Amino acid sequence: xxxxxxxxxxxxxxxxxxxxxxxxxxxxxxxxxxxxxxxxxxxxxxxxxxxxxxxxxxxxxxxxxxxxxxxxxxxxxxxxxxxxxxxxxxxxxxxxxxxxxxxxxxxxxxxxxxxxx
Amino acid sequence: xxxxxxxxxxxxxxxxxxxxxxxxxxxxxxxxxxxxxxxxxxxxxxxxxxxxxxxxxxxxxxxxxxxxxxxxxxxxxxxxxxxxxxxxxxxxxxxxxxxxxxxxxxxxxxxx
Numbered sequence: 001x002x003x004x005x006x007x008x009x010x011x012x013x014x015x016x017x018x019x020x021x022x023x024x025x026x027x028x029x030x031x032x033x034x035x036x037x038x039x040x041x042x043x044x045x046x047x048x049x050x051x052x053x054x055x056x057x058x059x060x061x062x063x064x065x066x067x068x069x070x071x072x073x074x075x076x077x078x079x080x081x082x083x084x085x086x087x088x089x090x091x092x093x094x095x096x097x098x099x100x101x102x103x104x105x106x107x108x109x110x111x112x113x114x115x116x117x
Numbered sequence: 118x119x120x121x122x123x124x125x126x127x128x129x130x131x132x133x134x135x136x137x138x139x140x141x142x143x144x145x146x147x148x149x150x151x152x153x154x155x156x157x158x159x160x161x162x163x164x165x166x167x168x169x170x171x172x173x174x175x176x177x178x179x180x181x182x183x184x185x186x187x188x189x190x191x192x193x194x195x196x197x198x199x200x201x202x203x204x205x206x207x208x209x210x211x212x213x214x215x216x217x218x219x220x221x222x223x224x225x226x227x228x229x
Contacts, residue, residue: 040221042219042221045219048216056216090159
């Protein structure tokens with residue numbers, strides 16, 4: 001099993017450009033989520049999905065879109081990149097955070113380091 | 118909205134000293150999870166606490182869940198250089214949506 005795979009590992013964008021961060025998991029996890037990590041801010045939830053076809057906003061959703069057409073994939077789209085979106089992005093998945101009442105631990109990908117100039 | 122606060126933000130210790138990080142939630146938690154992130158790495162699940170007053174140990178690490186289920190702590194006895202990293206606590210979101218909210222993390226530096 002590859003676990004949670006994120007691509008790319010590094011990306012540099014110019015202000016206004018758009019791009020998609022890819023996330024795929026091969027563990028048949030129902031729950032998937034995106035976090036951004038900034039110094040001193042911890043891990044902040046951007047968007048999450050409790051199953052295919054269902055997505056919801058987290059703590060910091062502005063400027064990002066997600067979709068969940070399959071159980072395996074959960075891409076994160078930056079519509080018009082801004083310097084404030086410079087961060088490390090982590091995708092994380094778990095078995096099911098609804099049916100087990102939030103007890104499933106998260107499995108994280110290796111992260112994408114994004115710089116917006 | 119729900120907040121999960123962690124203190125301290127940074128801690129420098131001499132190898133062999135003890136270390137404690139504290140986690141406080143603005144709401145009662147059904148459970149709390151702890152993660153460790155090594156420098157340059159990704160967070161890795163350590164443990165989950167569910168019961169009021171629960172105490173769990175993993176070798177030199179002791180995890181506690183408060184009686185009111187609003188706070189938790191992680192204590193490391195006799196730190197080693199391998200303990201270096203950032204430790205996060207995380208709790209379920211206030212609504213029953215399954216989302217997980219993380220604290221800001223405590224970054225531990227250990228001087229050999």
